[in-house]
Amino acid sequence: MKNFKPWLPAMLSIIILLIFLGVWHLATLPTQGTIDPNLDPEYAKLLGASAAVGQKSTMPTPADVLDKLWVNVKDPFYDHGTNDKGIGIQIAYSLARVSLGFGLAALVAIPFGFLIGMSPLLYKALDPFIQVLKPISPLAWMPLALYTIKDSAISAIFVIFICSIWPMLINTAFGVSTVRREWINVARTLEVKPLRMAFKVILPAAAPTIMTGMRISLGIAWLVIVAAEMLVGGTGIGYFVWNEWNNLSITSVIVAILVIGIIGMILDLLLGKVTKWVSFKE
Amino acid sequence: MNELDPIIKIQGIAQRYPKREGGTTTVFENLHLNIQKGEFVCLIGHSGCGKTTILNVLAGLDSTSEGYVFVDGREINGTSLDRAVIFQSHALMPWLSVKDNIGFAVKSRWPDWTKVQIEAHCLKYIQLVNLSGAENKRPAELSGGMKQRVGIARALSIAPKILLMDEPFSALDALTRGVLQEEVLRICAETKQTVFMITHDVDEACLLADKVVLMTSGPQARIAEIVENTMPKPRTRATLHHDPQFYKIRNHLVDFLVNRSKMHLTDPNALDFDPKYPPVVQPGLDNIAA
Amino acid sequence: MASFSNPFDPNSKLGKGCQCGQHNSQAAHDEAEAMNTQQLGDRAVEGAIMRALFPHDETRRNFLRTVGAGTAFAAISQFLPINFMQEAFAETGGALEKTKLKVGFIPITCATPIIMAAPMGFYAKHGLDVEVVKTAGWAVIRDKAINKEYDAAHMLSPMPLAISMGVGSAPVPWTMPAVENINGQAITLALKHKDKRDPKSWKGFKFAVPFDFSMHNYLLRYYLAEFGLDPDVDVQIRSVPPPEMVANLRAGNIDGFLAPDPVNQRAVYDGVGFIHILSKEIWDGHPCCAFSASKEFVTTMPNTYQALVKSIIEATAYANKDENRKSIASVIAPANYLNQPVTVLEQVLTGTYADGLGGIQKVPTRVDFEPFPYESFAIWILTQMKRWGQIKGDVNYQKIASEVFLATDAMKLMKDAGLVPPKSNTKKFFVMKKEFNPAKPEEYIASFPIRKA
8 A cells, every 4th residue: 555656645636626626616607597588677786696697696616716815815914994904914813812822821731731740649630620621612611701801802812722721731741641750760860850850851751742732732723713703703814704704705705714724734734843843753 | 998898788678568458568578788899790580579679779769668778888868870770671762862862861960061071971981882973863763782782871971889780681682682791791890880780691690790699589589699600700701601610600590590489488497597698609619510 | 084064965975086085075075174173063063953954855955956055054044043053062072081992883784873983984073083893793792892892882772771681691781872773674584485475374484583682583573473473482583693694594494584784685685585574664763773882981981972972873864864875885885894795785775675576675764874762662672571581570661761771861962963852752653553652561561462471
């Protein structure tokens, strides 16, 4: 199975993409509607393009989406007022929120996970809380956050924080608690001081596990931001989706989905690089 | 320090832990042992007699239920840079290069040294274990034997008073093991290093040890006797078995492991001696074959 | 620079094309810049009086055309102390406690005055710098308003009552200084039901309304109940955000909705539904959306509050003029505001619309903008909240109504703005030909055979 040419997966990906686009194109091709001869042309003017020929408005074709994507990409930073900003600005808002919420979560989760990982007692005592809090949906946190924090901008960041903290906390605690005994013993026989032990032995030993947790967390944070922004609105890529949905512009929604996916992938790739850098083979 | 003042004094140590159904299990007890400076002592015994625990106690990684251990006249209190350990599984940090693994130990020993000093020191010990050229490799890129060389270099680099080795070559293939044994022999001869080593390998003990400490099987393991290796130095693997003493000593050790190590279990009076002074034997000089 | 088009210009129309985008032409822009604030205030008062004297736009326009603006002004000045009123207007309002404000809105046509007041300069005229912020839903706008992220907000008129009573949220004293719009809603059904025009045949239908505490909910329930359908038993009514309504109608998840515009017209535009009736056919002149603020805002920043409400009242009056509707549609259509096709908004605002069944309807009063918060509106809403079990026990109708619906304040502020307010805080009205007497709310509830309480 391993003996394929290196370009084969890429080619297969492209073929799958082309098939997908082809099926999409054919499925959304506007059927030639016949204009009802009895239809008042004045009346037709009041309707949308497809409704005027006696149809429901349809899904956009791939070409529509590409057009729209180009429109959004070629002028990403326009600012037409509070409620209408370019997709680049929206993404910047989302990324800023994600980095704030995720950064704060990392600042809390990694040191705290370290403590939990070092203490089997704490580990066992806190585990039930973590297990209960971990699976809670971001949308469930949102009303509580809005109600108690009384600020939607902070609430959105809080929700990212609270949803992305758990994988990092769990992975850090697990990584720290499973650091090979012998490495710690080596350090002990060398009379290494606790701080040096933490930073020079435990941290690098647990780093791959911690990074895996961070990758999961960042993925969650990026998932959450879209949902949170759709809910609290104002700015961000989630607001963009909501605003276009409000206009029933499925084309723009698909564009946003594409953009969200690509940025999520880039974020994961970046952390993947860092993970590779801290990983070690034994 | 005079010859008779031992660098390590083990006095009546015991390891016990409570049984689940009540009472206590005694792994070993009433253990007394003196090791002189510059001596190479091997500890042989079956699994479960607490050999590794004894080594860990000497290292300061474990504590005992009873008894005392003195090093250089002071009671052991935790780990110390004076007692370096070579672990069975080499225990190298995989995220550090060969040089940095050794450097980590050197920096621990001499925190005030500059990078240049540390580097020079590391390279010296890398050369000592014949690893020049591999300084910047990661442990994953090394063979098992090379890894253990790094472990040895790391332990020696901090110039310890005592070197503690826990079956350092047991995970290696026979060929590599032989090469490394000779290197250890050479290095210890050069540095007059005091060594305490656990092994399963009778040939290894014959080659390396000045004294071989034989332990009975656990539970309630004890030191059965101390065998003095009277073969002259320097020894080499190639010529060792030509020494007339070799088979006497070897047979004595094997005989103990096969037949006598369990004796106290069947006959509590079989070890009828003062545990503070276990019998010292010299089977190599014995005219009657064991 | 604020714009206030000349109320004596019979052809006054807003268009695009000046520097600041707030005037119908560059000439109007220059004129506005040349005018000082005093003159602008005069215009506002004069416009309000003209409107008050001739509430019907058609009559007013004809009158102005016949006699000419100058004559009209001179004639009216003789029997009304316009000069005095203009002075009063100029004097009102001490120092503003806060000038930078945030006002939340939901992107529906009911919010027209709140939205257009920003680009068309109604806020600026009163020294306010208002940022109008589009918000995702009624629960969110409520929470953001309660959390003081917004200084004031567009709400559904039952919401300030519900918030004050703590129904559906923590109780916070809330006020409703002005109604946004009257009428302007509709019942839309999926096209497959185009032959089921009799509500009696709607058993088992699934309906959507925008929020539990909405006129839409109460009007739909009322309408169904009048046709003998128990809204809690015979049909399903769900709370669905407006943008999802059209999508759900298309998918067949719901059979229809009573929704704010542009949702109804959008369903027609997208070819998925038809407009069954306009809400004015249930209750002509019903209030719908409201301009609301916390009691704390009203009491701690009285000058800002008054300036804000005056802006809204003036914007509302402006929006109510038929001749302004088309230009308003193009002002509020962009993505920054409603994000809808202009055609859709024009149909909603002008009342010349496609009904989804092939006909063009002409109902100029499809939606109107009247600011006065009659206390009797509040009482009617409370009777319906009780009728459908949202509130229980004894209700002090009059007290809640006068605390939340600030009719007395509105009277004063309308006067300040040079408008002629109604003489009374309450008025009688008919809902589906049945008269509502605000003095006897309990009897009113008891008179309905279908009810929960």
